[in-house]
Amino acid sequence: MPAKPLPKAELHLHIEGTLEPELAFALAERNGVTLPYATTEELRRAYSFKDLQSFLDLYYALMAVLRTEDDFAELVDAYLARAAAQGVRHAEIFFDPQAHTARGVPIGTVIEGLARALDGSETRYGISTRLIMCFLRDESGQSALETFEAARPHLHRICGVGLDSAEVGNPPSKFREVFQRAADAGLHRVAHAGEEGPAEYITEALDVLGVERIDHGLRCLEDPALVERLARDRVPLTVCPLSNVRLRCVDRLADHPLPAMLAAGLLVTVNSDDPSYFGGYVDDNFTAIREALRLDDETLRMLAANSFRAAFLDDRARHDYL
């Protein structure tokens, strides 16, 4: 029998990346959306990516099926059921409002649909949850500002802001103003950096955006002074091993730099990113790295404990989890 999954927090999870083909087809039918795939098998066969952009193209296209509050609530509910089975006790969930408002879905529909399902997460699944609103870095700084203002009536639903989408050529400094506004509103700040983009983007995210965590952060290893800073300041890195292989940031799981990151004293956590597309949810990532990287039980327990250390929890809740 497989071992019981370690209790853990998931800190890098795009809710739109949990859209399984079966739910995509069900929502397409309900909403009268035609998908350019005949079957779920045909759609799954398209999940072969050469880089981040080739994934993003499909990821955004498939979102066309998400239209109503109920759709967003159903998406969350399906994720929570899977997460609970994978040992998740706390989840900080990203969403991409601009990918929906650009299709004419009001931001209130998105946030209230997600939040409604999250309201029941503790009682129904034993998972505490937070929402993190991400800005698309391949859109303009002005678009991010307009999105933030449109979200203002719903900010009580949100614990932080993040930055995602196509990284190369879109440095964090584009988003200085919107991250300042988020800080003024008392929100936490995180950013994807050093996934495909250079180590300088990690430094910029820390210095210009004031982020508290770095999502991915793999390429920090190219800058020894940055590694020393991240280790000294205990800046968490939300690493996503299966994603890194599927998006070809890393050739093979056995070559993943996670052991080097741990050896450098970095506060690493393990997460699933877009589990429907990358072949596994968070405990599947733990299982895969245990085997490919030959990690011992103590290291796996430390990685799970790190997820609670890095979470936006108050000290009492953190203490209860650790």
Ligand code: ADE
């Ligand atoms: N949006 C969803 N998944 C992403 C990833 N891995 N990198 C950047 N943006 C994303």
Ligand code: ZN
């Ligand atoms: Zn991500």
